[in-house]
Amino acid sequence: MSRLQVVSGKGGTGKTTVAAALALALATEGKRTLLVEVEGRQGIAQRFETEALPYEERKIAVAPGGGEVFALAIDPELALLDYLQMFYKLGSAGRALKKLGAIDFATTIAPGLRDVLLTGKACEAVRRKDKSGRFRYDYVVMDAPPTGRITRFLNVNDEVAGLAKIGPIHNQAQAVMRVLKSPETAVHLVTLLEEMPVQETADGIAELRAARLPVGRVIVNMVRPEVLDAADLELVRTVPRAAVARSLSAAGLGGARRGGHAERLVDPLLAQAEEYAERHTLEHEQRAVLGELGLPLHELPLLAEGMDLAGLYELATELRKQGMS
Amino acid sequence: MSPDPAHAQDTARRLAPARVLDLDPLLDDPGTRIVVCCGSGGVGKTTTAAALGLRAAERGRKVVVLTIDPARRLAQSMGIDSLDNTPRRVKGVEGSGELHAMMLDMKRTFDEIVEAHADRERAATILANPFYQSLSAGFAGTQEYMAMEKLGQLRARDEWDLIVVDTPPSRSALDFLDAPKRLGSFLDGRLIRLLTAPAKLGGRAGMKFLNVGMSMMTGTLGKLLGGQLLKDVQTFVAAMDTTFGGFRTRADATYKLLQAPGTAFLVVAAPERDALREAAYFVERLAAEKMPLAGLVLNRVHGSGAARLSAERALAAAENLDLAADTAEEGSDPAVEPAAENLEDSRIVDQDGGKVGLRNSPDTYGSSESPASRPGPPAPERPSEADQPTGAHQSVEQLTAGLLRLHAERMQLLSREQRTRDRFTALHPEVAVAEVGALPGDVHDLTGLRDIGNRLAANRPELPEAAGD
Ligand SMILES: Nc1ncnc2c1ncn2[C@@H]1O[C@H](COP(=O)(O)OP(=O)(O)OP(=O)(O)O)[C@@H](O)[C@H]1O
Ligand SMILES: [Mg+2]
Numbered sequence: 001m002s003r004l005q006v007v008s009g010k011g012g013t014g015k016t017t018v019a020a021a022l023a024l025a026l027a028t029e030g031k032r033t034l035l036v037e038v039e040g041r042q043g044i045a046q047r048f049e050t051e052a053l054p055y056e057e058r059k060i061a062v063a064p065g066g067g068e069v070f071a072l073a074i075d076p077e078l079a080l081l082d083y084l085q086m087f088y089k090l091g092s093a094g095r096a097l098k099k100l101g102a103i104d105f106a107t108t109i110a111p112g113l114r115d116v117l118l119t120g121k122a123c124e125a126v127r128r129k130d131k132s133g134r135f136r137y138d139y140v141v142m143d144a145p146p147t148g149r150i151t152r153f154l155n156v157n158d159e160v161a162g163l164a165k166i167g168p169i170h171n172q173a174q175a176v177m178r179v180l181k182s183p184e185t186a187v188h189l190v191t192l193l194e195e196m197p198v199q200e201t202a203d204g205i206a207e208l209r210a211a212r213l214p215v216g217r218v219i220v221n222m223v224r225p226e227v228l229d230a231a232d233l234e235l236v237r238t239v240p241r242a243a244v245a246r247s248l249s250a251a252g253l254g255g256a257r258r259g260g261h262a263e264r265l266v267d268p269l270l271a272q273a274e275e276y277a278e279r280h281t282l283e284h285e286q287r288a289v290l291g292e293l294g295l296p297l298h299e300l301p302l303l304a305e306g307m308d309l310a311g312l313y314e315l316a317t318e319l320r321k322q323g324m325s
Numbered sequence: 326m327s328p329d330p331a332h333a334q335d336t337a338r339r340l341a342p343a344r345v346l347d348l349d350p351l352l353d354d355p356g357t358r359i360v361v362c363c364g365s366g367g368v369g370k371t372t373t374a375a376a377l378g379l380r381a382a383e384r385g386r387k388v389v390v391l392t393i394d395p396a397r398r399l400a401q402s403m404g405i406d407s408l409d410n411t412p413r414r415v416k417g418v419e420g421s422g423e424l425h426a427m428m429l430d431m432k433r434t435f436d437e438i439v440e441a442h443a444d445r446e447r448a449a450t451i452l453a454n455p456f457y458q459s460l461s462a463g464f465a466g467t468q469e470y471m472a473m474e475k476l477g478q479l480r481a482r483d484e485w486d487l488i489v490v491d492t493p494p495s496r497s498a499l500d501f502l503d504a505p506k507r508l509g510s511f512l513d514g515r516l517i518r519l520l521t522a523p524a525k526l527g528g529r530a531g532m533k534f535l536n537v538g539m540s541m542m543t544g545t546l547g548k549l550l551g552g553q554l555l556k557d558v559q560t561f562v563a564a565m566d567t568t569f570g571g572f573r574t575r576a577d578a579t580y581k582l583l584q585a586p587g588t589a590f591l592v593v594a595a596p597e598r599d600a601l602r603e604a605a606y607f608v609e610r611l612a613a614e615k616m617p618l619a620g621l622v623l624n625r626v627h628g629s630g631a632a633r634l635s636a637e638r639a640l641a642a643a644e645n646l647d648l649a650a651d652t653a654e655e656g657s658d659p660a661v662e663p664a665a666e667n668l669e670d671s672r673i674v675d676q677d678g679g680k681v682g683l684r685n686s687p688d689t690y691g692s693s694e695s696p697a698s699r700p701g702p703p704a705p706e707r708p709s710e711a712d713q714p715t716g717a718h719q720s721v722e723q724l725t726a727g728l729l730r731l732h733a734e735r736m737q738l739l740s741r742e743q744r745t746r747d748r749f750t751a752l753h754p755e756v757a758v759a760e761v762g763a764l765p766g767d768v769h770d771l772t773g774l775r776d777i778g779n780r781l782a783a784n785r786p787e788l789p790e791a792a793g794d
Contacts, residue, residue: 011494012367041496084545101516102546108511109456109558110550111464162455164551195767196396227734228727235724247725250649251642253634268630269728276731278765304737306598 001026001325002186002216004126004179005141008150008204009190010197014221016043017307017315018190018300019143024316025325027067031138034125035060037073038118043143044071049309055079057125064313070137072125077103079117087168112159113169119156120172123179147189147204154180154187155211186216191290193220193283198290205293217324218295220287222302228276236273241266298322343750346620346757349782351589352381352487358587359480359488360619363501365603366494368595369624371395372768372777373761374491375403375426377591379415379771380778381487382424389425389485391475393468393493398769400428410434412479417771425485431471435461438474443564451564456557468493469504470572473579480582498592498607502580502614509576517562589619592756596626596742601749608753620757621749622781626742627763629735636736643729646722759784 005026007019016037023035034057037044042052048060053073061069080103084090090097097103107114128136145153152159160173179185187208191197201218208215228236245256245263254261290297300318303311319325351357362374371392378390389412392405400406403415405426410433412425439451451457460467472493479488492501511517547555565572582588590611594604604621611618750758761780768777 011496084549088545088548090545097545101514105516106546106549108465110554111459113550162459162551162554164547164549164554167548169549199397227731228724231720232724232727235720239721239724243721244725244728247646247722248642248729250722251645251725251729253638253642265631265634269732271630272731272735273728275765282766304734306741 001139002184002214003135003137003139004122004185005139005216006144006150006154006185006187007142007190007219008144008147008187009219009221010148010192010200011146013190013192013197014300015146015190016047016143017312018188018219018221019141020044020047021300021312021315021319022188022324023069023071023139023141024061024063024313025319026139026141027061027063027065027069028320028325029065029067031067032136033063033067033069033139033141034137035069035071035141035143036122036125037071037143038122039143039145040073040075042073044073047307047309047312064317072121074118074121076107076114076117079121080107080113083117083168083172110160110163112156112161113163115153116156116160116169116173116176119154119176119180123176126179126184144187147200150187150204151207151211151213154208154213156180181212181214183214185214187213188216188219190219190221192222193286195282195286198286202289202293205295215295218290218293218297219324220290220297220299223299224279224283224302228273228280233273233277233280236270236277241270244270298324343746343754344620344757345784346622346759347782347784348377348380348619348759349384351619352377352386353384355486356587357487357589359476359490359582359589361490361492361501361583361588361590362593362622363492363498363590363607364593365498365600366496368593368600369761370494370593371399371491372774373591373593373622373624373781374489375399376768376774376777376781378424378426378487378489379418379774380782381489382415382418382422383420383775383778385420385422386487387423387425387485388487388489389427389479390489390491391427391429391472391479392491393429393472395428395491396767396769398767402770410437415771429468429472429475431463431468432461434471434475435467439565447564451561454557454561454564456554456561460561464508466500466504466508469495469501470508470576472501473505473576477575477579477582498603499610502583502610505576506573506580509571509573512562512565512572513574517558584614584616586617589617591619591622593622593624595624596745598745601745605749605752608756618756620759623746623758623760625763626760627735627738629732629739631732632736632739634732634736636733636740639729639733639736643726643733646726646729650719650722650726 005022007015007022009015009018020035023033027033035044037053044060045051045053048071050060053060053071055073055075055078057070057072059068060071063069077098081094081098084094084097107117122140122142125137126135126140130136144150156173157177160169163169189201189204191201205215241263242256244266245260248254248262248265248269249256249260253265256262298319299322300315303314305311351360360374360377362370362377364370371394374392375390375395378388382388391412392400395403395405397406403413403426405413405415405428407413410427410430412427415424415426418424436452439457440448443451469492472490476488476490479485492498495501495504543555583590592604592607592611594600608618608621746758750756759781761777764773764776768774
């Protein structure tokens with residue numbers, strides 16, 4: 001199991017949610033995971049229902065079975081200041097730079113710089129060891145940018161190619177690349193069973209592969225439960241209305257004769273079943289497309305009551321059951 | 326249509342405190358020149374923009390729709406999948422109006438600005454500049470800036486009486502308003518100028534602190550970014566400066582367009598917590614900026630033709646059927662004893678109570694859908710009872726139980742959506758709302774867009790559901 005787990009996917013498909021659940025799932029007994037956020041949106045804090053995270057690793061949850069989850073919201077400006085401090089010993093001049101807007105300026109005109117700082121921090125956490133030589137974190141899970149930007153984001157070497165050819169940033173990029181292109185890393189993609197996210201997943205995988213970045217698994221999120229099976233759906237098209245009316249009546253929903261309560265439920269209920277059938281067909285097609293990607297597939301249920309902390313633990317348990325940890 | 330009175334009361338309660346957004350008068354008003362569809366990502370802005378454009382055109386106006394990142398099939402069906410960054414007339418539009426559509430190409434739009442403001446040689450230099458290339462290919466805010474820019478260009482051409490704009494798929498609806506200025510300020514910023522011409526400006530500024538800061542900054546940034554990148558930025562800024570009135574000025578000009586009379590904003594949201602939270606921020610911001618909000622389009626709202634049967638009752642009934650199936654295995658068949666239609670029956674089904682006589686007619690049932698449900702197609706021909714093979718009983722019972730569970734799920738979804746919506750209405754009772762039902766599949770042709778347009782406009786205040794307020 002790779003120690004750096006990167007979670008990407010189309011916007012809104014559940015990257016942050018899945019990353020959080022995965023961090024919980026991987027924190028089995030005695031293990032420590034670090035969940036990192038790179039887009040400055042405080043999505044992790046929201047998922048764990050805690051206050052905004054500072055640029056500092058802190059424990060945010062205890063996983064089922066006793067493992068621990070830490071979280072870090074990486075701030076590229078502060079990360080850059082750290083670097084400058086480390087390599088150029090700027091002292092208080094560092095703060096002056098920040099005040100002048102130079103840090104913001106640098107990370108803006110060179111988006112590659114920003115990305116290498118973000119990935120660099122995550123890779124540093126992957127490699128960090130404590131005094132006894134044990135890895136500080138067993139796993140690092142990254143809530144990464146969406147599919148459309150993930151390859152560029154991770155391919156930092158290419159990104160910083162236009163920057164200064166010597167100095168800490170270049171060395172950093174090389175070190176990051178060594179981790180990201182190794183089996184130590186796996187990039188997972190979250191999708192829904194809908195045409196656009198599935199298409200984006202297929203495109204994203206092709207791009208990642210072309211850049212020789214290690215693709216991990218596909219996680220289908222928000223999967224609706226199967227209420228009607230294939231036989232039911234077949235029957236929906238042929239069943240006499242009167243038979244359904246009688247069944248409804250037998251279930252205690254009123255009269256089956258024309259105009260009776262049960263009878264009047266038949267059309268709307270069958271219409272809902274036809275909508276379900278239509279969606280079922282679309283989902284079936286998308287599953288087939290995903291099946292052709294040749295990657296392990298996982299499915300997470302749509303939590304009908306909406307997401308909350310309990311839901312997050314539920315998804316984590318599901319991921320464990322499906323062998324993702 | 327003569328809606329079922331009891332049901333009308335039902336929907337009146339559903340829509341009660343919110344005002345109803347009537348879109349046709351907005352689209353028909355010759356004073357409406359720009360409609361901006363905004364909202365957070367993934368809520369159906371592009372579809373809404375295209376559907377409104379089509380509807381306005383079919384109601385006689387000459388319309389152009391500026392779409393951003395449309396789904397491939399939708400773009401194909403509108404004939405705008407070629408990336409030439411200019412509006413194309415859409416075929417298949419009915420009526421006397423015209424629909425033109427285009428898909429924003431942000432890099433092309435930026436290139437065009439450069440080409441329009443510089444002579445050929447200088448333009449070539451800028452286009453080849455590496456910093457310009459990364460800027461135009463997707464800097465934070467470039468897409469928003471270029472969307473505004475394109476809107477300004479379309480408006481300036483004055484060839485259309487209505488422009489419908491889609492906005493970039495940002496995570497926050499506010500980005501559309503803020504990103505262009507942010508990018509503009511950055512490119513016109515003092516820092517970029519000081520940095521790129523430190524000798525000239527630093528001296529004039531005459532501030533010691535700045536000078537010290539400058540040399541430290543250029544030194545550090547030079548080490549970090551490399552001299553080449555800084556030089557590229559410098560050449561780019563210098564080249565743009567002499568030809569172009571300034572990024573910020575331009576962004577401000579388009580921003581003003583958004584405040585001008587004739588512009589209307591529509592906030593698009595799905596009935597989900599996050600999307601409506603974003604919508605609320607946006608509504609507040611528009612008010613602060615004195616930008617006219619026409620209303621909220623609540624997209625993908627679910628409905629049910631059997632909204633009076635509650636989730637709990639449906640589930641209980643499904644369990645009855647399961648139980649009966651279990652007993653049936655032991656020999657008896659409960660389905661042969663249908664429950665009598667009696668008073669108890671109405672107690673079970675009728676949540677409003679007491680109006681059984683009024684709506685106990687099979688003819689009116691079909692028109693009593695909740696606002697979001699599909700105007701259902703005519704029921705398919707079904708075989709008569711006689712065609713049914715004997716022994717199919719069991720599976721019909723099973724299917725019926727399934728239908729009831731499906732319905733229970735639908736009703737739970739309905740009430741969740743309603744709660745989310747109520748929270749928004751409580752915060753912003755002044756905002757008029759139009760609902761669009763959730764379609765089971767994607768919309769990817771004119772017929773689908775027309776359908777959405779009909780649903781958007783079906784939120785008429787004179788319908789009985791609004792009569793209650
Ligand atoms: N399995 C699920 N069941 C129910 N709701 C879910 C599930 N997964 C995610 N959600 C909800 O879907 C929404 C989007 O999820 P999330 O924020 O994780 O997506 P994202 O891909 O990180 O989005 P973004 O692209 O904006 O970062 C949230 O409201 C979340 O609570
Ligand atoms: Mg997220």
